[in-house]
Amino acid sequence: MEVITIEKKTFEEMTAKFDEFVHWVERICHQNDEKGIGEWLDNQEVCQLLNICPRTLQTLRDNGTLAYSQIHHKIYYKAGDVQCIVSVVGNKRKEAGFRNKTI
Structure with a gap:
């Protein structure tokens, strides 16, 4: 020493x-x-709040719709950012439902 x-x-x-x-x-x-x-949310919490699957959440990250932070291998989202895209996800869901209907 x-x-x-x-x-x-x-x-x-x-x-x-x-x-x-x-x-x-x-x-x-x-x-x-x-x-x-504010509070930070993880993947599971965001999926539950938005009623989406993890793959859809991945797409939202990839196309820049939802901002995130990554610490090691864990991803976190600001609650305010998630709240801002609730309407975006709802609109996409309505559009998809409309396109899938047959007349």
Whole structure:
């Protein structure tokens, strides 16, 4: 094991800078909370809310209709974004139903 020594003044400066960084991150997090970023939903929740299958959800992501964020292999959606496309999905469902009817 290697031991490294530093002056007390240098150590105190480093800890002060680290404390500044921590306060900066906390301030940013607090500002974002105030903006009402809202709840994030996963694939299963969005499929249930929109009454669609996972493949349809994939299509909505692929064609840019629904914005998403990915952390590792998990995909999340803002509740507000999902709410905005409820009418889009409903209209597509009506169009598909109309086209499938035979007269």
